[in-house]
Amino acid sequence: MATYKEIKGATVQTRDEDPVQYVGSWSSGGSMNTARDSVGSSSAGTQTASIAFGGVPPPTATAINESYNGSSWTEVNDMNTAKRGPSGLGTSTAALSAGGDVGAAPFLNAVETWDGSSWTETTEINTARSYAFAFGIQTAGVIAGGYIPPSYGTTAVTEYWNGSSWTETGDLNTARFGIGGAGVYTAGLVSGNPSGNTETFNGSSWTEVADLNTGRGENANTGSQTAALTFGGSPNGVTLTESWDGSSWTEVNDMATARRYGGGSGSSTSALSFAGKNPGGETNATEEWSFPPPTAAILTEGSIFLSGGTTLKGFGKASGIPSSAWASGGSLNTARRGTGGFGSQTAAVAAAGSTGSTVANSESYNGSSWTEGNDVNTARFDLAAAGTQTAGIIFSGDPYSATTETYDGTSYTEVGDLNTARQKASGFGTQPLAICAGGEAPPGAQAITESWNGSSWTEVGDMNTARFGLAAAIKSPSTNGIVFGGYISNDSALAETWNGSSWTETGDLNTSRYYLAGSGTASLGLAFGGSQNPPTVANTEAWDGSSWTETGDLATAREQIAGAGFAATALAFGGGPSYTSATEEFTADAALSTVTVS
DSSP: OOOHHHHHSSOOEEESSOOEEOOOEEEEOOOOSSOOBSOEEOTTOBTTBEEEEOOBSTTSOBOOEEEEOSSOEEEEOOOSSOBBSOEEEEOSSSEEEEOOBSSSSOBOOOEEEEOSSOEEEEOOOSSOOBSOEEEEETTEEEEEOOEETTTTEEOOOEEEEOSSOEEEEOOOSSOOOOSOOEEETTEEEEEOSSTTOEEEEOSSOEEEEOOOSSOOSSOEEEEOSSSEEEEOOTTTTBOOEEEEOSSOEEEEOOOSSOBBSOEEEEOSSSEEEEOOEETTEEOOOEEEEEOOOTTSOEEOTTOEEEETTTEEEEOOOSTTOOSEEEEEEOOOSSOOBSOEEEEETTEEEEEEEESSSEEEEEEEEOSSOEEEOOOOSSOOBSOEEEEETTEEEEEOOBTTBOOEEEEOSSOEEEEOOOSSOBBSOEEEEETTEEEEEOOEETTEEOOOEEEEOSSOEEEEOOOSSOOBSOEEOTTSOTTSEEEEOOBSSSBBOOEEEEOSSOEEEEOOOSSOBBSOEEEEOSSSEEEEOOBOSSOBOOOEEEEOSSOEEEEOOOSSOOBSOEEEEOSSEEEEEOOBTTTOOOEEEEEEOOOOEEOOOO
């Protein structure tokens, strides 16, 4: 019998401790002296040398300034003017604070520079504002966006600082407010507010690039234009963290403390998060983002070793999704089926549906429980949806509907109708861009595809196969999606991918079905539940960009089910054939596993 060394060319290693994955994670740092939110920070500072200034330790704005040395915060000289939401850039010894407000009008155009020991007033910005993005160093920086008078409207105005004066330059494509930017004045980046929108700056103009996976605002950004980190944000404070590689965002390990309006500094591999606000109030918590040190034993995919000299272990990932399972989540307040689902596993929305009669109820999920919110304007079921909990869109529905509504996290607004009224369609995208594909309209199944540009729908290339009751990987961008399953003359296993202009047939599901749900993206997705007319099924399949693999089934088989989230962190809720309030959470486990040997 061949040995492992003969097969692989190496012996099995023996380790006293398991290797670690080379992934970033947050750990606790020293607490701030004053808990507050809406702070300014030295965006070009480091994890071991940063300052935090201004903000709100209720009830009023403050001028307090604190310095971090890598383990603890020390109060140093205050700013000249107390302010909330100042924009900060520079380092811990050469920083700049611009704008802000005092908790209400007036908005400030005051600018102060920090030399490591004291603040000095200098040339004012041209446009008074607060909560603007800023990045760069003390002698060459940028301030963009923000709240402006008279009633906290947003602006796209961008100004460049040359060390002595401010000059207006190319505006943001999307007016917005934020709490921090990343990069230098010739290569900057901002993300968030609204809907995860991200833009890069080249020194004179802005370009829209790939959105955050989870749309949100009031988040902090650190790093550079090609390697950034964003963390925290709305609604009500979240722990979400995403990493930017210059072209796309990837969800990474979350913070321990949920927060919005927090501060940040450092790089994409060595960052600092501090201050902020959540439902519990203002926080003084500090967290440090880092990777295992070079001296650590790093776990690699496919590695195999003896743990403690006695237990054989290995690590690998099949089809992009490790071992996984569904677990019970909080129940919907209104049991229903045919609801529209969008958002993430910890921030989802269930819109409309049927309880035996059509309803307009809308509920939001926070990772553990559902809360009733404002109703949709038009009651319906078997509708399609896309987007995030704070920037969603719903469209189509039974009875045959063209009605489209957008959701801002609080209320629904009717906007431009679909060109073809239909029901049982699928949808994907990130508001303000979305796709509606397939569905049922007289005289039957449809292949029609329409694209939403933020104000109206346009018919684009049809699917190859007309069908209804199909699902989509709803986190797909509007230019790169996948739909699967559906009803043609019976249940279907067909899958098609969308490239922004046309559809291509790709690998079929292993289990044909319709009235199923989906989550994830066109490169890493999940399909779950559905009907085979009969029976109703619990089957779950993972998509790796080329083929489907069966994985852990739902606990409850159901059809006309709604879904939200990603491939490794999905949410399933509602469904039939009876009306259920059950919610299930899907989590993929990337932990080490013991290898069974004979």
